[in-house]
Amino acid sequence: MNIKKTRNNKLVLSLYVAGKTIKxxxxxxxxxxxxxxxxxGIYKLEVIDILKNPKLARINQILAIPTLIRNLPLPRxxxxxxxxxxELVIAKLKYNENSL
Amino acid sequence: MKNNKTYFKRSPLPKSPTSIQGLDEITGGGLPKGRPTLICGGAGCGKTLFAMEFLVRGVTEFNEPGVFISFEESEKELTANVASLGFDLKKLVAQKKIWLEHIHVERDETEQNGEYDLEGLFVRIHYAIETIGAKRIVLDTLETLFSELPNPQILRSELKRLFNWLKKKGVTTIITAERGEGSFTRNGLEEYVSDCVILLDHRVSEQSSIRRLRIVKYRGSTHGTNEYPFLIDEDGFSVLPVTSLGLNHDSSIERISTGIPRLDTMLSGKGYFRGSTVLVSGTAGTGKTSIAAQFVEAACNRGEKVLYFTFEESSSQLMRNMKSIGINLEPWEKKGLLQFHATRPTLYGLESHLTTSIKLINNFKPAIVILDPINGFMIGENETEVKNMLLRLVDFLKMKHITAFFTSLTTSGENPENSDVYVSSLIDTWLLLRDIEIGGERNRGLYVLKSRGMSHSNQIREFRLTNTGIELVDVYVGVDGVLTGSARLSREMQDDAEKLLRQQEIGSKQFSLERKREAMEAQIIVLRSEFEAEESESLKIIGIEKARNESFKKVKAEMAKSRRGDAPLKKTIAKRTKYKRK
Structure with missing residues (x-):
């Protein structure tokens, strides 16, 4: 697992991968x-390899690989x-509930 | 491969038995082992249940653990849904025999950005298979993914990869899919799953639904190609491949009583053949059910089990009615020898009736099965279908050596021999009840229309329902024709009176003759005594005359002697001898 911590966690992300595939x-x-x-400085990223931890794939309903989940801010x-x-990824990650 | 049963010996294809009643027969041993099978059909046709039963039976009967990947229902919903079929999924999951996994993707939350694959699905399936050592796997409505995940092209290629991957793993897979228009599945999955395709169908005809199953394709194996009816009930899935049955059942020579002694006599003294098919047909109220009940009672008395399908009356009504003619069936039902199954014929389709019946028969194992009446199935112009159904049932019963007893209601007016023509060829013993209307009353007549393999009576018997059961009475056959009921009774009484009268006449004739004889004999006695009196009188006179004659001669001779004394005596002596001779 690869965890990066910052002082101010405004963006909490999980990236699910399956081994070291090209994608x-x-x-x-x-x-x-x-x-x-x-x-x-404002994000926290967790990279989860489902090959090493397949249970997490079930718990978080991971199907497609790679999947990036924005846990925070809500909505997921x-x-x-x-x-x-x-650019699209940036736009999606910036997008928050206040603008809904 | 140990459990692999191959139905056709030449078939080299290993098969994974489903243990679903009837399916293994038509697939020749089960689904292709280690390969994917596609089950497709419309909504509510039983795809999920089929798949679940395959898994559960795999565990319980072949000790092959299974994985159920559900794309539609959650684990909880699934467990609850199949609990109604008696599958305890919770327990099997706890025992690590079954792995339930619900896979779903939140469409709203998901967006695609760049290339992706379904490695997550692969990993999860792999993990599930490895954890419990699964041999069987179900992917229930994989196609849901098409609506949940973007980019069908990627999905298509990924699914193709999935099937190949599963094949390599050697797990027997069931993939369910919704039926699409003009194709077996909405997204053309059949292109990828080409080993075995089974189509489930649920259609409604004449307001009753019929479930059917058809094997569209089975690569490398022969299979039944017909549409087979199937049923989903509390025992799960069952397919009915009855058309595959042949006409090679053994026939019994054992005879069983009809419960009516006179009817036994009509059937060459012994009753029906065991395992034969008996039909009693007649117009309304001629006593068909009563004959059935009498037969049931006799069978229960012998300790045989009877399964009674009634399509018109409830079991309690039937028992109440039969009590009125002295047949009490209740104790037998309590004892477990008699089981009623009362349904409206329209409750479900013919095929369902057949499958239900066969299931019940298999469970209860009766010696006698009663269907009362078979007409209920006739809705509109479905004679052939009814006949087919009955044919299947009769074949099945014959194979099991179960005596079948059908009743059939014929409409009055038409010739009763013609009324049940559609089933007549199936029937071994056919009793016909008809009402005979004479003298303002209606009586029942019974005769044996046919009875294969026995010499049977050709007589019409009057059929009477009494307080103590059914009675067969000889009808009156005389110069006035066939008489029944009170006409017969009055005719018989009249006959009796005439007979009495004749007897009396003979008696009096004989009496007067005797009197005459007596009078005559008395007269004879009188005459004889008169004669005797006369005779003795006459003899007396004769004696006197003789004596007088003698003495007269003596006197004459003395006189002659004394008068002449010289006349020769010879003449007189000669005359005397002459007289003596006289």
Missing amino acids: SIAALKNLNFICNGVFK KNIIGDLSNR
Whole structure:
């Protein structure tokens, strides 16, 4: 597990991957790029490898890989795919309940 | 592979038995082992139950653990739903024999960004299979994914990969899918699952629903190609492959009493054959059910089990009615020898009736089955269907050596011999009840229309329902034709009176003759005594005359002697000898 902590957790993310597949690596790379760029210092990312911990896949209803879950802020959001469209990912992650 | 039963010996394809009643017969041993099978059908046709039963039976009967991946229902819902079929999923899950997993994707929360795959699904299935060592797996309505996940192209290729992956793993898989228009499934899953496709159908005809199953495709194996009726009830799924039955049942020579002694006599003295099919047909109120009840009572008395399907009366009504003719069936029901099954024929379709009946028969194992009456099934122009159903039932019963007893209501007016033509070829012994209307009253007549394999009476018997059961009486056959009921009684009384009269006449004739004889004999006695008196009188006179004659001769001779003394005596002596001779 790869946990990055910051003082001010405004964005709590989980990324589910299955081993070191091309899509998983790409997703992690894209996510790291986004977070370190836009959300630097305000995010917490947990990378979960379901190959190592398959129970979590069941608990969190993971089906597609890679899946990025925005746990906080609410509402919960899932993004599936290798996050190659970085701008869209940023827009989705910024989007919060106040604007609903 | 130990449990693999192959129905056709030549078939090399390993099969995974379903243990679903009847299905293994038509699939030749079960579903293809280690390969995916597609079960498709419309909503509510029993796909999930079919799949669940496959898993549960796999565990309970073949010790093959199974994984149930549900894309629609949650674990809780599933457990509750199949509990009604007597499957205790909770226990099986706790024993790690069954793995239940609900997979769902929140469509609203999910967005696609870039390429993805279903590795999560693979991992979860893999984990489930490995955890319990599953040999069987069900993916219940995989197609739900198409509405939950974006990008069907990716899904398609991923599902294709999934099936290949499962095949490689060697688990027997059932994939259920909704039936689409013009194709077996909405998303064309049949393209990927090509080993075995089973179609379930649930259609309504004449307001009753019929469930049918058809094996569309079974690669590498022969299979029954017909549409087979199936049933879902409290015991689960059952398929009825009765059309595969042949005409090769053994026939018994054992005879069983009809419960009516005179009827036994009419059937060459012994009653019906065991395992034969008996039909009693007649117009309303001719006593068909009574004959059935009498037969039931006799069977129960012998200690045989009877299963009574009644389609018109409730069991309590039937028992009450039968009490009025002295047949008490209640004790037998309490004893467990008699089981009633009262349903309206319209309650469910013919096939369901058949499957239910066969299930009940299999469970209860009766020696005699009564269907009272079979007409209830006739709705509109479904004669052939009814006949097919009865044919299947009769075949089944014959195979099991169960005596079948049907009653059939015929409409008055038509020729009773024609009324049940559609089933007549199935029937071994056919009794016909008809009402005979004479002299302002209606009486029942019974005769044996046919009875295969025995010499039977050709006589019409009057059939009477008395307080002590059924009675058969000879009808009056005389110059006035066939008489029954009070006409017969009055005719018989009249006959009796005439007979008495004749007897009296003979008596008096004989008496007068005797008197005459007596008078005559008395007269004879009188005449004889008169004669005797006369005779003795005459003899007396004769004696006197003789004596006089003698003495006269003597005197004459003395006189002659004294008068002449010279006349020769010879003449007189000669004359005397002459007289003596006289």
